[in-house]
Amino acid sequence: MADAATEAVWKILVVDDEPAIHQVTKLALRNFSIEGRASLLISAMSSLDAKEQLERHPDIAVILLDVVMESERAGLDLVKHIREEAKNSLVRIILRTGQPGQAPERSVMVEYDINDYKEKTELTAAKLFTAVMSSVRNFKQIYAMGHSRAGLAAMGHLNRELFAAADKPALAECLLRHFMQLELFKGAALWWGSAQGEPAALQGEALPPENVRARFPQAQATPGLALAVEGYQLLALPHVQELCLLSLQEKALLSEAELDALHLLADNAGAALTRCSL
CATH class of the missing domain: 3.40.50.2300 (Response regulator)
Known part of the structure; x- marks a missing residue:
């Protein structure tokens, strides 16, 4: 080839x-x-x-x-x-x-x-x-990404699974599952509509401390671009009208290639969400 x-x-x-x-x-x-x-x-x-x-x-x-x-x-x-x-x-x-x-x-x-x-x-x-x-x-x-197995697995069937989700809780769980497939994070949390209160979905011990949550507005201001804060990656999905904010607890400091994979998945997820009408 x-x-x-x-x-x-x-x-x-x-x-x-x-x-x-x-x-x-x-x-x-x-x-x-x-x-x-x-x-x-x-x-x-x-x-x-x-x-x-x-x-x-x-x-x-x-x-x-x-x-x-x-x-x-x-x-x-x-x-x-x-x-x-x-x-x-x-x-x-x-x-x-x-x-x-x-x-x-x-x-x-x-x-x-x-x-x-x-x-x-x-x-x-x-x-x-x-x-x-x-x-x-x-x-x-x-x-x-070098055809990363984890990256491609996270991208695979993303559109299909999001469209199959019956409601927003199911969408949130689906999104977190795909981000966890990157194999870069200990856990993940997702806030929908508002970054206040409890997350809409949670996987692992991913709830960030208050000093990290204080940086949510900064992450919201740059959709699609991850913000590294004390062992977490904060990421607002791009393209979507309603806030969809993720807090991803790192296993280790992400490399440039791993950040590229994260941003690519975020872009795909945001674009897919715009086509979901729940």
């Missing part, structure tokens, strides 16, 4: 049976680049064509995937193939559908390991550019 971290371009696979979608996508991403690396758009008109392209280009970073092609579930079947048969957990999959009734967002996010869901009618050129930019950065960060 080519080294995706040093390739000259970011490879983006567009899978859709409508030629016009390929043309519009190419136009929207014509100036796309991250860190001086441009994008290479690879086209596939069917799921079979997509499988061939994935074999030819195993370092593809992002897939823009239609649902209804040669069959009503062609795109969803391709997701299963990528994740379960090809064992590719690294590539970021953005599902684009022009027929949301065929693949409702909540059920798809619960049942399939995709990273984002977009309706074509709502996906402007600017929104497409932003979604792909976020996904490429996500791919880059995961790759930079």
